[in-house]
Amino acid sequence: xxxxxIQIENLSFGYTKERLFDGLNLTLxxxxxxxxxxxxxxxxxxxxxxxxxxxxxxAGRCRVLxxxxxxxxxxxxxxxxxxxxxxxxxxxxxxxxxxxxxPFYPRFDDEMLxxxxxxFDLPAGKKxxxxxxxxxxKFLLAFGLAxxxxxxxxDEPTNGLDIPSKSQFRKLLARAGEEDRIILISTHQVRxxxxxIDPIIILEEGTIIFQQPMYEVSRRLRVAMESxxxxxxxxxxxxxxxxxxxxxxxxxxxxxxxxxxxxxFNTVIGNRSLIGELFEHPQAQPAAHPAAxxxxxxxxxxEK
Amino acid sequence: MNNFSFRxxxxxxxxxxxAGYKSVFIAMAAVGGFVLLVSVVSALGRELGPIHGPMYFxxxxxxxxxxxxxxxxxxxxxxxxxxxLALPGSALEKFLSKLLVTSLVYAFGSxxxxxxxxxxxxxxxxxxxxxxxxxxxxxTRTTLIAIAGYIVTQAVFLVGSIYFRKLAFIKTNxxxxxxxxxxxxxxxxxxxxxxxxxxxxxxxxxxxYFQRIGESGELQAVLSPMAEKFLQAAKGLFWGVMAxxxxxxxxxxxxxxxx
Numbered sequence: 001x002x003x004x005x006i007q008i009e010n011l012s013f014g015y016t017k018e019r020l021f022d023g024l025n026l027t028l029x030x031x032x033x034x035x036x037x038x039x040x041x042x043x044x045x046x047x048x049x050x051x052x053x054x055x056x057x058x059a060g061r062c063r064v065l066x067x068x069x070x071x072x073x074x075x076x077x078x079x080x081x082x083x084x085x086x087x088x089x090x091x092x093x094x095x096x097x098x099x100x101x102x103p104f105y106p107r108f109d110d111e112m113l114x115x116x117x118x119x120f121d122l123p124a125g126k127k128x129x130x131x132x133x134x135x136x137x138k139f140l141l142a143f144g145l146a147x148x149x150x151x152x153x154x155d156e157p158t159n160g161l162d163i164p165s166k167s168q169f170r171k172l173l174a175r176a177g178e179e180d181r182i183i184l185i186s187t188h189q190v191r192x193x194x195x196x197i198d199p200i201i202i203l204e205e206g207t208i209i210f211q212q213p214m215y216e217v218s219r220r221l222r223v224a225m226e227s228x229x230x231x232x233x234x235x236x237x238x239x240x241x242x243x244x245x246x247x248x249x250x251x252x253x254x255x256x257x258x259x260x261x262x263x264x265f266n267t268v269i270g271n272r273s274l275i276g277e278l279f280e281h282p283q284a285q286p287a288a289h290p291a292a293x294x295x296x297x298x299x300x301x302x303e304k
Numbered sequence: 305m306n307n308f309s310f311r312x313x314x315x316x317x318x319x320x321x322x323a324g325y326k327s328v329f330i331a332m333a334a335v336g337g338f339v340l341l342v343s344v345v346s347a348l349g350r351e352l353g354p355i356h357g358p359m360y361f362x363x364x365x366x367x368x369x370x371x372x373x374x375x376x377x378x379x380x381x382x383x384x385x386x387x388x389l390a391l392p393g394s395a396l397e398k399f400l401s402k403l404l405v406t407s408l409v410y411a412f413g414s415x416x417x418x419x420x421x422x423x424x425x426x427x428x429x430x431x432x433x434x435x436x437x438x439x440x441x442x443x444t445r446t447t448l449i450a451i452a453g454y455i456v457t458q459a460v461f462l463v464g465s466i467y468f469r470k471l472a473f474i475k476t477n478x479x480x481x482x483x484x485x486x487x488x489x490x491x492x493x494x495x496x497x498x499x500x501x502x503x504x505x506x507x508x509x510x511x512x513y514f515q516r517i518g519e520s521g522e523l524q525a526v527l528s529p530m531a532e533k534f535l536q537a538a539k540g541l542f543w544g545v546m547a548x549x550x551x552x553x554x555x556x557x558x559x560x561x562x563x
Binding site: 049052053054055056071072073074075077078080082084086087088090092096100101103104105 | 306307309312315318319322323378381382383384386387389390391392393394395397559560562563
């Protein structure tokens with residue numbers, strides 16, 4: 001099968017009688033590095049597991065690269081690389097790992113792996129089980145990208161990485177994008193993913209409440225730093241910071257500004273219906289955020 | 305559907321071998337040492353009867369059941385299960401790789417290993433003492449039937465391995481005991497239903513029944529064909545049905561496992 005992309009329609013899933021997803025819809029296309037954001041327990045990891053066939057939906061349709069993942073067909077697994085947050089590395093050297101596991105992936109690229117490992121500055125010859133958590137993760141990331149799978153699923157990939165490694169990770173991933181490849185990253189560490197993930201998907205209470213490319217975000221939302229507490233209509237989100245207030249408003253054709261992911265996430269979560277309306281009907285003037293109207297603002301962690 | 309490929313099966317087997325070779329070497333060293341010790345000590349005591357047959361069968365059965373019970377352990381461990389199930393390979397290939405390793409590879413591997421170790425032990429005995437126990441013959445009918453019996457019965461432990469998250473070997477044994485008790489109870493109830501007229505207190509005394517059909521000359525005629533048919537059916541179930549049913553259950557369970 002040569003079908004690309006992920007199509008999820010009316011998907012229902014739950015661990016108990018209480019549904020985690022009820023009628024979830026999502027379509028993803030090749031050539032993108034998607035960021036999947038959501039609060040704890042929103043179902044990000046479960047969604048990744050459903051996509052790669054480790055969990056089965058209770059109802060609905062899920063097609064990945066033309067296959068139904070719940071059957072875990074070998075041809076699909078050869079095209080998916082999933083790096084979970086809690087992973088396993090056998091007690092063998094990286095070289096042995098490459099020799100044993102590389103051939104499972106038909107398009108595995110040895111040279112690419114070598115290049116990535118050098119970039120991550122990983123010690124050669126050491127057993128994987130003897131490496132630190134971050135080093136193990138870097139090895140598995142490098143291996144995953146070298147598989148040249150069309151679908152790469154990363155669950156909290158920057159957790160446990162040191163500061164230089166996070167930057168290396170971003171560079172590496174930016175290079176790893178291919179025309180038909182989907183990289184889906186579930187993360188809480190939105191700052192690590194700045195300028196990397198695009199489009200952004202936000203999962204809340206079992207529903208995709210937001211799925212937009214960053215250029216649409218810049219086109220429709222405007223962020224500004226203001227010295228006084230914002231008030232009045234049009235304020236979608238406001239947050240007190242050290243230098244004043246970060247204020248998000250509807251962009252009515254002014255200059256485009258770039259929202260950081262954390263502000264975008266907070267704006268979307270706090271104004272679910274307004275944001276939905278704004279992105280569906282960009283001409284409609286949304287009412288002001290009630291919290292902002294009342295002058296209530298969030299404070300950043302640094303100030304507390 | 306691209307559900308089976310010898311290439312992927314080979315890769316899975318190689319992966320299993322690379323993951324387990326250290327444990328295998330340690331177990332081989334322990335068994336080898338034990339066989340050597342028992343062989344030398346019993347030769348010293350001039351107990352020169354055949355010891356290798358009785359020592360091989362526990363290795364085959366007990367060792368094999370333990371190995372089989374551990375085979376799907378990774379499926380139930382955090383992180384390992386995701387890694388294993390996401391590994392490119394169909395459920396059929398993954399199941400077959402585990403089945404092959406724990407049945408044929410283990411049975412013939414242990415046979416080859418035991419033959420070599422016992423030959424070495426007896427060689428040492430003859431060199432040191434000038435005598436020894438009879439050599440272990442791996443080609444006897446008893447040994448081959450035992451191997452066939454192992455391959456059939458280990459299928460039950462394969463089911464246990466995939467179903468039980470922890471202590472699969474102990475739990476499978478426990479369930480076998482419970483199954484045995486359940487069968488015994490059912491047989492007792494059926495016997496009671498048929499022969500309750502012959503009940504004497506809590507015991508069933510069938511002597512009058514046997515005397516009655518014996519007197520009429522029907523004992524042999526009635527019981528023999530029935531017993532024969534029952535035995536044939538039991539043999540058929542054991543050799544032809546039990547293992548395939550267990551394999552199918554294990555395969556389906558693997559296919560349906562979520563982590």
